[in-house]
Amino acid sequence: YRRPRVGLLTTGDEVVSPGTPLPVGKIYGSNQMLLAARLAELGFEPETAHRRDDPAAVAEAMRELLEICDVLLTTGGVSVGDKDIFHQALPLLGAERIFWRVNLKPGTPAMYSVYEGKPILSLSGNPFAAFTTFELLARPLLAALSGEEGPRWGEGVLDTPFPKASPRRRFIRGRYENGHITLPEGHASGMLASLVGCNCLAELPAGSPPAEAGTRVRILLLE
Structure with a gap:
């Protein structure tokens, strides 16, 4: 197998590059740094780009990246708000949408499309949601394209303990060691700081009540 070339496109009017002054009402673009670093850990050198919330500009950026890449990952713009522009950008590109939304928290709005035989996986813009769906959806996809184990x-x-009920399948960050999982404080999908030091995602099945200490769970290892 030839290792696939990966494109990474982030979107959002509110996003500015880390290291530059932060204007009022803006946020730093953590998703591109996070996912580019994770891809590098996995042996990929992504081609990266960022675009404002303009469907035509995003469609053109996707076309440009897919000319040189085998698979495209995007973040942001896939939910149901006025700024969720992938619903317009993908038809402008001429891509076929295969599915939109997964029964999962965080990362419900994930979308998968195909353009000229090349996969496009669009992830939520919330940082931890983007990370979680990358691990659950993008890593198996990249492994399959690379001929590697997932x-x-x-x-x-x-x-x-985890204090919230889980009406839908939920993944939470944790530290796994010798058969035991310790959870950090802070599980909001916009929060990344509590991910530091974690090496697994613990799965809580749909319909689970708050999880007590001593609960046995399945984990996805982050390695």
Whole structure:
């Protein structure tokens, strides 16, 4: 197998590059740094780009990246708000949408499309949601295209309770060691700081009540 070339497109009027002054009402673009670094860890050198919330500009950026890449990952613009412009950009590109929305938290609005035989996986703009759906959807896709094994799963026991019920399948960050999982504080999908030091995503099945310490769960290993 030839290792696929990966494009990474982030979107959003509110996003500015880290290291530049932060104007009022703007946020730093953590998604591109996070996912580019994760791709590098996995042995990929992504071609990156960022565009404002303009469907025509985003469609053109996707076309340009797909001319030189085998698979395209995007973040942002896939939910149901006025700025969720991939619903307009993908038809402008001429891509076929295969699915939109997954029964998963975080990262429900994930979208998958195909353009001239090349896959486009569009992830939520929330940083932890983008990371989670990257691990659950993009890593298996990239492994299949590379002829490699996908992510490894295991099991462990929660040493830390999780206070929320999970009406839909939920993944939470954690630290796995010797069969036990410790959860950090802070699980909001816009929060990345609590991901530091974590090495797994713990799965809570749909319909689960708040998880007590001692609960055995399945985990996706981040390695």
